[in-house]
Amino acid sequence: MSDNPEMKPHGTSKEIVESVTDATSKAIDKLQEELHKDASESVTPVTKESTAATKESRKYNFFIRTVWTFVMISGFFITLASGHAWCIVLILGCQIATFKECIAVTSASGREKNLPLTKTLNWYLLFTTIYYLDGKSLFKFFQATFYEYPVLNFIVTNHKFICYCLYLMGFVLFVCSLRKGFLKFQFGSLCVTHMVLLLVVFQAHLIIKNVLNGLFWFLLPCGLVIVNDIFAYLCGITFGKTKLIEISPKKTLEGFLGAWFFTALASIILTRILSPYTYLTCPVEDLHTNFFSNLTCELNPVFLPQVYRLPPIFFDKVQINSITVKPIYFHALNLATFASLFAPFGGFFASGLKRTFKVKDFGHSIPGHGGITDRVDCQFIMGSFANLYYETFISEHRITVDTVLSTILMNLNDKQIIELIDILIRFLSKKGIISAKNFEKLADIFNVTKKSLTNHS
Amino acid sequence: MSDNPEMKPHGTSKEIVESVTDATSKAIDKLQEELHKDASESVTPVTKESTAATKESRKYNFFIRTVWTFVMISGFFITLASGHAWCIVLILGCQIATFKECIAVTSASGREKNLPLTKTLNWYLLFTTIYYLDGKSLFKFFQATFYEYPVLNFIVTNHKFICYCLYLMGFVLFVCSLRKGFLKFQFGSLCVTHMVLLLVVFQAHLIIKNVLNGLFWFLLPCGLVIVNDIFAYLCGITFGKTKLIEISPKKTLEGFLGAWFFTALASIILTRILSPYTYLTCPVEDLHTNFFSNLTCELNPVFLPQVYRLPPIFFDKVQINSITVKPIYFHALNLATFASLFAPFGGFFASGLKRTFKVKDFGHSIPGHGGITDRVDCQFIMGSFANLYYETFISEHRITVDTVLSTILMNLNDKQIIELIDILIRFLSKKGIISAKNFEKLADIFNVTKKSLTNHS
Incomplete structure (x- = not known):
C-alpha cells in the first residue's frame, strides 16, 4: 500500500480494487458466456457421416424420451390406484429430489467441498421443515395411537414448540459453522436453502393437503399443467410468432394463449371423466384406502348438479330459462385459467435459474427428460394455488351453525x-x-x- | 476459440477458464482482505496531539452514545405507557428499518443501481408479508366495522387467498424482470429478501402477538436481552479468558456464563416489579387501551400464587412441607436461560453478516449505536421464542365470547x-x-x- 501518510491510503486504493474486481468479473463473465456459446454452436464441419450420426442420436433420444414418458405415466397411475398414502410418498420423494437438485445446481462452486456442515445443515433443515409441515397434516390419521402413549401425545400437542426448537438448533449449528473466507458462500447457501424450502417444500405440503382433500384435487391440477405444456409446445411450433418473455426466448404469445384454450377444453373433459369416481372426489379418512376399498362420503355440493336461472335475454334467444350443471365445471375452468396464465411462470423461474448457473437441466435422473425438477417445476405453483382455491371456495370446513x-x-x-x-x-x-x-x-x-x-x- | 476441429474445443478451455476464474477471485479476495486489514490497522505515527484527539473523540462518542441510550429508554417507556397500539407501531417501525438496513448491506454491490424493479419488488414483498401476518392478528379488533361493510367482510374472510394472489403477483413481477447479465444478482437478492422476511418480519409478527397477549410478554423478554447484553460485556471484561465462538472473537465463555447468572437474577426482580400491574399482565381487548385505562381481566393462573408441596427430605432439613409461589417465576427463569444461551446467536449471526459484507454497523440511524438492526438483532429470536413458549406452556387457549x-x-x-x-x-x-x-x-x-x-x- 502507499507509504506516504498524507495520502489517505484507504479511499483511492479501495476504488482501484473495486474497479479491478468489477472489470475482471465482467471479463470472466464474458469469457464464460463466449465459451458457453461456443460449446453449444461449435461449428463442426458438416459431413454426411456427422448428419447421419446426429439423426441417429436424435432418433435414439426421442425413443428414450418416449419410453420414459410411458414409464412415468404408468408409474403415476399405479401410485394413484395404490392409495392416498402412496401418493403422499410420491410427493415426498419428488420434493426431496427437487430440493437436492436445486441445492446441487446453485452451490456447485468448488468451495462447498470443504464445508461438510453446509450439506448436513441443508438436509437437517429439509427434514425439520417436512416434519413440521406434513407432520401436522398426518397426525390426525394416527390419533388413536397418539392418545394411548403419553410421550407421543406430548409430541403431538407440542408439535409447534418442538419444531421451533429443532429449527433453532439448525440456526445455532449454522452460526457455529461460520468460517472466515467462506462467509459469503455460507450465508448465500443459507438463503438459497430457505428459498428452496419455501418454493418446493412448503408448496409440496399444500399438494399433500390436496391429496387429503380428495385425489381429484391432486389429479386435475397435475393433468391441466401437463396438457398446457403439450399444447403450448404444439401451438407454439404451429402459430408461434411473438416472443413472450425474455428469460425463455423460445416461448411465444400465440403458444401461451393457444394452450389456454385447449387447457380450458381439457378441464371440462377431465372433470367429466374424473368426477363420477367417489374414490377421487371423497376426502380421505383412513390412509389405508386404495382404489378397491370403495371409498364413499357425503359429496361436496360442487359435485352435485345445481339449477342456475339464466338471465331473461337468454330466454328470448334460446327459449331456456335455466340450466342444470355441476358447479365443479366452473371451478375446473378457473383452475385451467391459472394453469395456463400463471403456472408457466414456475417454469420460466426454473429456466431463469438454469440460465444463471449455465446448466441445461437440473439433473439427469429421468433419461431423456433431465431432472425431476425439470418435469415438476410448474406443478408446485399449480398445486399450491389449487389448495388455496379449494380452502377458499370449495372446502366445506366452512363454519356452520x-x-x-x-x-x-x-x-x-x-x-x-x-x-x-x-x-x-x-x-x-x-x-x-x-x-x-x-x-x-x-x-x-x-x-x-x-x-x-x-x-x- | 480454437480453429483446429480435432481439438475438443469445450473440455480444455472450460477448465482453463474455471481455473482462471478461481485464481482471480481468490486473488481479489486476498487483495480485499489485505486492504480491509490495512484500513483498520493503518499505522499512523503516534504523536501527542493525535492521542489527545482520539481521547477527545472517544469521550465525545461515549457522551453521544449515553445521551441516545437515555433517549431510547425513555422513548420506549413512553410508548409502553401510550398503549398496545403504539407498541405495535414501534415494532412495525423497527422491522421496516431492519429490513431496509439488511437489504442495503447485502445488496450494496453496484449492479443494483440500474435494476429499479428489484427495489420495488423488495418493498412490495415486505408489505405483502406484513399485511398477511399482522392483518390476521389485528382484524379481530375491527370486527364491528368489517361486519357492517360487505366489501371489508369479503376481504377479511378471504384474507389467505387474497395474500396468496398478492404474493403470486410479486413472483410474476420477478420472473418478468429477469435480465441476462444480472440473473445471479437478481436470484441472489430474491433469496436474501425471503431470508430477511423470515428472520425479521415473521419473528416481529410473533412479537406483535406477544404484545396482544399482554405487555408483560413483550417487556420481560426485551428486558432480559438488554440485561444479558450488559452483563455479558461486564463479565467478559472482568473474567473473560476463553474465546467463545470464531465469528465473534471478542466474546468469551466466562462472559457468556456470567451473564446467564445475572440474567436469571434479573428475571426474578423484573417479574416481581412487573407482575402486579394488570395493565401489563392482561391480554388486550381494545386497541385504545393505555396505562390510564385501568385494564383488568381474569388473570392467567401463572400470575396467581400456587401452593407447591415440597419433597419430604426438605421437611426434615428446613421444617417446611410446602411453598406458595407464583408459577410465573419459573417461567421467567426459563426465558432468562433462553435469553442467555440462545438469543446471543442472533447477535453472532448479525456480526457474521457484517463481517461478510465488511461493514462495521448495519446503519447509522442511532448516533453512537449504529443502525436499528445492531440494537435489536437478539430481540427478534428472543421475541419469537417467548411467543412459542407462551402458546405452548402459558396460554389457556380459552374460548371466550x-x-x-x-x-x-x-x-x-x-x-x-x-x-x-x-x-x-x-x-x-x-x-x-x-x-x-x-x-x-x-x-x-x-x-x-x-x-x-x-x-x-
Whole structure:
C-alpha cells in the first residue's frame, strides 16, 4: 500500500480494487458466456457421416424420451390406484429430489467441498421443515395411537414448540459453522436453502393437503399443467410468432394463449371423466384406502348438479330459462385459467435459474427428460394455488351453525351465552334485521334473565 | 476459440477458464482482505496531539452514545405507557428499518443501481408479508366495522387467498424482470429478501402477538436481552479468558456464563416489579387501551400464587412441607436461560453478516449505536421464542365470547345467526334459565324476524 501518510491510503486504493474486481468479473463473465456459446454452436464441419450420426442420436433420444414418458405415466397411475398414502410418498420423494437438485445446481462452486456442515445443515433443515409441515397434516390419521402413549401425545400437542426448537438448533449449528473466507458462500447457501424450502417444500405440503382433500384435487391440477405444456409446445411450433418473455426466448404469445384454450377444453373433459369416481372426489379418512376399498362420503355440493336461472335475454334467444350443471365445471375452468396464465411462470423461474448457473437441466435422473425438477417445476405453483382455491371456495370446513353451537356449548357458561346473544341481537338490529320495537322487547327479556341468573349464582 | 476441429474445443478451455476464474477471485479476495486489514490497522505515527484527539473523540462518542441510550429508554417507556397500539407501531417501525438496513448491506454491490424493479419488488414483498401476518392478528379488533361493510367482510374472510394472489403477483413481477447479465444478482437478492422476511418480519409478527397477549410478554423478554447484553460485556471484561465462538472473537465463555447468572437474577426482580400491574399482565381487548385505562381481566393462573408441596427430605432439613409461589417465576427463569444461551446467536449471526459484507454497523440511524438492526438483532429470536413458549406452556387457549363472536360474524350469514340464537334460547329455556312465558315471547319475535328475512331474500 502507499507509504506516504498524507495520502489517505484507504479511499483511492479501495476504488482501484473495486474497479479491478468489477472489470475482471465482467471479463470472466464474458469469457464464460463466449465459451458457453461456443460449446453449444461449435461449428463442426458438416459431413454426411456427422448428419447421419446426429439423426441417429436424435432418433435414439426421442425413443428414450418416449419410453420414459410411458414409464412415468404408468408409474403415476399405479401410485394413484395404490392409495392416498402412496401418493403422499410420491410427493415426498419428488420434493426431496427437487430440493437436492436445486441445492446441487446453485452451490456447485468448488468451495462447498470443504464445508461438510453446509450439506448436513441443508438436509437437517429439509427434514425439520417436512416434519413440521406434513407432520401436522398426518397426525390426525394416527390419533388413536397418539392418545394411548403419553410421550407421543406430548409430541403431538407440542408439535409447534418442538419444531421451533429443532429449527433453532439448525440456526445455532449454522452460526457455529461460520468460517472466515467462506462467509459469503455460507450465508448465500443459507438463503438459497430457505428459498428452496419455501418454493418446493412448503408448496409440496399444500399438494399433500390436496391429496387429503380428495385425489381429484391432486389429479386435475397435475393433468391441466401437463396438457398446457403439450399444447403450448404444439401451438407454439404451429402459430408461434411473438416472443413472450425474455428469460425463455423460445416461448411465444400465440403458444401461451393457444394452450389456454385447449387447457380450458381439457378441464371440462377431465372433470367429466374424473368426477363420477367417489374414490377421487371423497376426502380421505383412513390412509389405508386404495382404489378397491370403495371409498364413499357425503359429496361436496360442487359435485352435485345445481339449477342456475339464466338471465331473461337468454330466454328470448334460446327459449331456456335455466340450466342444470355441476358447479365443479366452473371451478375446473378457473383452475385451467391459472394453469395456463400463471403456472408457466414456475417454469420460466426454473429456466431463469438454469440460465444463471449455465446448466441445461437440473439433473439427469429421468433419461431423456433431465431432472425431476425439470418435469415438476410448474406443478408446485399449480398445486399450491389449487389448495388455496379449494380452502377458499370449495372446502366445506366452512363454519356452520352446528360447529359454532358445539364450540359454544362446550366452552361458554350460561352467563356468557346470554352475553353472546345480547351482542348478536345488537348487531342484527343495527343492520335493520330486527325492528327497533322488537329489539326493545328482547332487551327487556334478557335484562330480566340476566338479573335472575345473577341472583341464582 | 480454437480453429483446429480435432481439438475438443469445450473440455480444455472450460477448465482453463474455471481455473482462471478461481485464481482471480481468490486473488481479489486476498487483495480485499489485505486492504480491509490495512484500513483498520493503518499505522499512523503516534504523536501527542493525535492521542489527545482520539481521547477527545472517544469521550465525545461515549457522551453521544449515553445521551441516545437515555433517549431510547425513555422513548420506549413512553410508548409502553401510550398503549398496545403504539407498541405495535414501534415494532412495525423497527422491522421496516431492519429490513431496509439488511437489504442495503447485502445488496450494496453496484449492479443494483440500474435494476429499479428489484427495489420495488423488495418493498412490495415486505408489505405483502406484513399485511398477511399482522392483518390476521389485528382484524379481530375491527370486527364491528368489517361486519357492517360487505366489501371489508369479503376481504377479511378471504384474507389467505387474497395474500396468496398478492404474493403470486410479486413472483410474476420477478420472473418478468429477469435480465441476462444480472440473473445471479437478481436470484441472489430474491433469496436474501425471503431470508430477511423470515428472520425479521415473521419473528416481529410473533412479537406483535406477544404484545396482544399482554405487555408483560413483550417487556420481560426485551428486558432480559438488554440485561444479558450488559452483563455479558461486564463479565467478559472482568473474567473473560476463553474465546467463545470464531465469528465473534471478542466474546468469551466466562462472559457468556456470567451473564446467564445475572440474567436469571434479573428475571426474578423484573417479574416481581412487573407482575402486579394488570395493565401489563392482561391480554388486550381494545386497541385504545393505555396505562390510564385501568385494564383488568381474569388473570392467567401463572400470575396467581400456587401452593407447591415440597419433597419430604426438605421437611426434615428446613421444617417446611410446602411453598406458595407464583408459577410465573419459573417461567421467567426459563426465558432468562433462553435469553442467555440462545438469543446471543442472533447477535453472532448479525456480526457474521457484517463481517461478510465488511461493514462495521448495519446503519447509522442511532448516533453512537449504529443502525436499528445492531440494537435489536437478539430481540427478534428472543421475541419469537417467548411467543412459542407462551402458546405452548402459558396460554389457556380459552374460548371466550369474543373468539366465538368473531367466528360467527366472519362465517355465518344473518339467517344462520338467527337460527343459532333460536337454538341457544331453546337450550336456555330447557335449563330453566329463560322462563316459559319469556321463551314464547322470544319465539314469536324470532318467527316474525325469520319471515321478514325470507321475504327480503
